[in-house]
Amino acid sequence: MISKIFLSLLWIGFVIYGFFLAPPGQPDTIELIKNLSTGNWDNINPLIIAVFNSIGLVTVIYANLLFIDGREQKIVAWPFAIASLAVGTFAVIPYLILRERNPKFSGEKNLLIKLADSRLLHIFISITLIVFISWGVISGNGLDFIQEWQTRRFINVMSLDLLCLCLIFPFIIKDDMLRRNIKNDALFWTVSLIPLLGTLIYLCFRPSLPE
Incomplete structure (x- = not known):
């Protein structure tokens, strides 16, 4: 219950800040987003x-976690997973x-779950993330x-969005560990206290998830 209250307050605060307190929008924002999305990165x-x-890569990770987590939930996860890729x-x-x-995880792993559970996919995402971050910091x-x-x-809200996503991973990682029979509190806190990495x-x- 405490975690739900915390997350609710965090979400309300983020919405209020994003729409009412953040710096004003600029007329060329759509053009900037278009250039970033299409790889037209000159002068950016x-x-x-x-x-x-x-x-973008972090939200793909969340989508994978949500697809797996949603198997045993009363709510449907895929709308949130897809929406997370955009917002x-x-x-x-x-x-x-x-x-x-x-x-818990029950039933057979379909193609989507197998993809979300893929170690190779997450190694690729991790390497790509580290390359982008390193290149951004250096250059x-x-x-x-x-x-x-x-x-x-x-730029303001996007940056805070990334920071927030990196910090709230523990709220879903704990159950992901238990589904894989990892009952190690020290490992959980180690993962949680080192944001993103x-x-x-x-x-x-x-x-891998047991079937």
Whole structure:
């Protein structure tokens, strides 16, 4: 119950900030999103490119976790999983609030579950994420990013969205561990207290779901 209250307050606060308190939107935001989406990255700060692509990859990870978690839930997970690919935290947190703890997995793994459970897929995602983040940090202009963050709603909210997604992984990772018969509190807290990197390492080395 405490976690649901916390997540509810976090979601409400994020919505209020995103729509009412964040810096104003800019007229060229749609053009920026289009260029970022299509790989037309000329004259765009690599840090912005890295954050944009990182949030896309992180939401793919969440979609995989939600597809597996939803097998034993009363609510349907796939609408939240698909929506998370577009709006990130705005879709993930409502699912985490509505779901119930259920550390079980039953039935056969269909093609979608097998893909979501794939170790190779998560190794590929992890390597790609690390490459984007490293490239953004090394090649990007930090001062320019800060200025953009302070003046552009899209950059501001996108960055906070990525940060939030990285911090709330523990709310769904615990049950994922138990489904794989991993009953190790020390491992859970290690993964939880190392934002993003801890989760990536776990996803790359976790055992497969038992059928």
